[in-house]
Amino acid sequence: MSWKAIDRNQAVVDADAPPLLSEGVREKILSYTHRYETKRAALLPALHLVQNTLGHVSWQAMVEIAALLDIQPSDVFDTLTFYTHFWTHPKGEKVITVCRSLSCEVLGGAAVLDALKARLGIEEHGTSSDGQYSLVTEECLAGCDHAPCMLINEKLHKNVKLDDLERILADGDNDRVDMPRSDLFDAPPVAESKQPASATEDDSRTTDD
Amino acid sequence: MKNVGVDGSTTLKVYESRGGYVAARKALAMDTNAVVEEVKKANLRGRGGAGFPAGVKWGFLPKDRTTTLLCVNADESEPPTFCNRVLMEHDPHQLIEGTIIAAYATRSQVAYIYMRGEFHEQFHVLQKAIDEAYEAGYLGKKVLGTDYALECYIHRGAGAYVCGEETGLIESLEGKRGQPRIKPPFPAIEGLFRRPTVVNNVETLSCLPHIMERGADWFTGIGPPHSAGPKLFCVSGPVNKPGCYEAAMDITVRELIERDDMGGGMLSGRKVKAVFPGGLSMGVLTVDELDMKMDFEDPRNYSLLGLGTAAAVVVDDATDIRLVLRNVARFYGTESCGQCTQCREGTSWMQRIAQRIESGAGRMEDLDLLLETARNMGMMPGLSICGLSDGATYPIETIVKKFRPELEAAIRSQPAGQVEAVLQAAN
Numbered sequence: 001m002s003w004k005a006i007d008r009n010q011a012v013v014d015a016d017a018p019p020l021l022s023e024g025v026r027e028k029i030l031s032y033t034h035r036y037e038t039k040r041a042a043l044l045p046a047l048h049l050v051q052n053t054l055g056h057v058s059w060q061a062m063v064e065i066a067a068l069l070d071i072q073p074s075d076v077f078d079t080l081t082f083y084t085h086f087w088t089h090p091k092g093e094k095v096i097t098v099c100r101s102l103s104c105e106v107l108g109g110a111a112v113l114d115a116l117k118a119r120l121g122i123e124e125h126g127t128s129s130d131g132q133y134s135l136v137t138e139e140c141l142a143g144c145d146h147a148p149c150m151l152i153n154e155k156l157h158k159n160v161k162l163d164d165l166e167r168i169l170a171d172g173d174n175d176r177v178d179m180p181r182s183d184l185f186d187a188p189p190v191a192e193s194k195q196p197a198s199a200t201e202d203d204s205r206t207t208d209d
Numbered sequence: 210m211k212n213v214g215v216d217g218s219t220t221l222k223v224y225e226s227r228g229g230y231v232a233a234r235k236a237l238a239m240d241t242n243a244v245v246e247e248v249k250k251a252n253l254r255g256r257g258g259a260g261f262p263a264g265v266k267w268g269f270l271p272k273d274r275t276t277t278l279l280c281v282n283a284d285e286s287e288p289p290t291f292c293n294r295v296l297m298e299h300d301p302h303q304l305i306e307g308t309i310i311a312a313y314a315t316r317s318q319v320a321y322i323y324m325r326g327e328f329h330e331q332f333h334v335l336q337k338a339i340d341e342a343y344e345a346g347y348l349g350k351k352v353l354g355t356d357y358a359l360e361c362y363i364h365r366g367a368g369a370y371v372c373g374e375e376t377g378l379i380e381s382l383e384g385k386r387g388q389p390r391i392k393p394p395f396p397a398i399e400g401l402f403r404r405p406t407v408v409n410n411v412e413t414l415s416c417l418p419h420i421m422e423r424g425a426d427w428f429t430g431i432g433p434p435h436s437a438g439p440k441l442f443c444v445s446g447p448v449n450k451p452g453c454y455e456a457a458m459d460i461t462v463r464e465l466i467e468r469d470d471m472g473g474g475m476l477s478g479r480k481v482k483a484v485f486p487g488g489l490s491m492g493v494l495t496v497d498e499l500d501m502k503m504d505f506e507d508p509r510n511y512s513l514l515g516l517g518t519a520a521a522v523v524v525d526d527a528t529d530i531r532l533v534l535r536n537v538a539r540f541y542g543t544e545s546c547g548q549c550t551q552c553r554e555g556t557s558w559m560q561r562i563a564q565r566i567e568s569g570a571g572r573m574e575d576l577d578l579l580l581e582t583a584r585n586m587g588m589m590p591g592l593s594i595c596g597l598s599d600g601a602t603y604p605i606e607t608i609v610k611k612f613r614p615e616l617e618a619a620i621r622s623q624p625a626g627q628v629e630a631v632l633q634a635a636n
Binding site (some may be wrong): 035036037038040041042043044045047048069078079082083084085086097100101102103105106107138139140141142143144145146147151154155156 | 285286287288289290291293294319325326327328329330360362364365366367368369370381382383384385386387388402404443444445446447451452453485489520522523524525528532533536537539540543544546
């Protein structure tokens with residue numbers, strides 16, 4: 001959960017600004033409302049739609065969505081801030097989401113994240129200066145059988161290797177579905193160097209018996 | 210049980226050519242109560258994690274209800290689970306058929322499929338399948354030519370673990386923050402839009418066509434009596450063949466990792482150090498405990514919470530247990546919804562302690578501190594609104610208890626003065 005404070009000395013939304021949402025988007029949002037008993041229930045689909053169209057959900061977009069759904073702008077804000085996939089400020093053209101859950105981390109997910117940070121010169125949640133890339137991390141992407149994996153916008157890249165990153169960044173659409181397993185596991189991961197010298201409580205048994 | 214791997218398995222044509230929608234036709238010709246009875250008889254326990262019998266859940270609906278809603282829980286957010294993803298990606302019509310049967314049995318008018326926001330390709334596959342089903346008249350005003358009407362919509366989440374909890378899911382569907390509700394009233398009495406609501410997992414619903422087609426006896430004939438029917442098991446981590454495998458619930462964790470038609474043994478000759486057999490929340494097993502049976506009952510004998518999602522993640526012997534501890538603690542620290550104090554504070558403190566241990570500034574008393582925090586977080590029923598805090602305590606507690614010697618050795622081998630330096634920097 002997150003708390004965000006608004007600077008109340010500045011007007012957040014310009015009342016005279018032309019409408020941000022196009023007629024088509026408005027109609028589509030209203031068409032969602034027929035699926036549910038309350039208008040508010042169409043909020044998540046509406047936020048998805050607006051973010052896909054505009055790239056982010058700005059203050060003005062929130063006000064306009066609220067008017068469409070007969071709720072307060074604060075209700076929209078309340079819901080929006082709960083979910084990690086919506087953002088109120090612009091992000092890069094390509095949003096790279098690196099999985100950081102256990103399967104991916106054991107198989108080298110952290111190395112992928114570090115390589116991306118170095119390559120793009122940004123930290124987590126940062127956006128590169130040319131506005132091309134944003135880097136975020138996320139809990140399990142449910143691609144554990146192809147770890148390590150990451151999303152670039154809507155495309156799931158599986159079995160990511162370090163020397164593969166350039167290719168993925170250059171052409172986000174290339175189909176890598178049948179990639180061989182990542183070799184990152186056998187590369188010396190950062191975590192391994194921290195391994196204490198003492199033995200674990202029991203490693204006399206192998207998995208082969 | 211599945212058409213995974215068949216060419217064009219996502220299309221209606223292929224699905225029907227392989228016997229699809231026969232079960233739904235059969236079910237729709239039956240009385241709704243008869244369908245519920247059949248599912249009860251099959252002892253179909255929920256595949257989502259809690260293992261609650263689906264038929265019994267349907268039985269909680271008030272008899273005099275006018276409106277019923279069905280929610281399909283496709284918010285598979287427990288790491289490292291991906292069996293629902295496989296089902297939706299490769300066999301969307303099986304899910305739709307299961308949804309039709311469940312909706313008919315519960316007399317639901319609308320089915321909402323709540324799908325997690327991370328699924329993009331799966332969303333398009335399933336949406337296409339639903340469109341096909343509408344076109345063929347399998348959904349809509351006259352389902353399969355009968356007078357039964359059912360609408361089916363996909364509702365996409367946006368990245369919140371707690372929305373996989375059924376009341377959290379309902380709140381999220383209503384366009385609110387996905388914070389679980391206090392129960393009772395249970396969703397069966399007052400759920401989505403304050404209507405009687407049934408929430409079932411994707412895998413549970415995908416079992417229904419097979420129960421209807423082959424009968425409850427066929428279903429109970431598979432696996433041990435208390436854990437009837439086939440189940441999808443996921444295995445990931447450094448094994449040779451990570452993936453999703455179907456089996457009866459009498460296999461052991463060792464079989465899942467080593468059998469050639471399953472995990473296929475460990476990668477590059479590594480050894481198993483630890484296994485989370487049922488998703489992170491269920492707790493951890495050591496290498497000595499691999500003979501645990503993957504059913505709904507046996508995990509409790511190994512001080513685990515339950516079977517969970519039956520998704521095993523293997524940790525190899527070269528991975529530091531402190532990394533595992535930190536990763537797990539971080540997950541719950543980020544995903545706690547913040548409603549209940551002991552969960553919000555407990556998870557974030559456990560995350561900070563685990564981070565400090567990993568960074569090489571652990572103290573011996575931290576291990577007891579972790580245990581104490583975990584103990585106070587929800588091991589007693591009624592302390593918190595949902596199960597997330599229980600889910601957070603089990604892995605932390607089992608890691609600390611079962612790997613204590615290793616953690617202690619790691620803390621002992623830290624360079625002197627490190628702890629003081631870190632604590633001083635923090636203050």
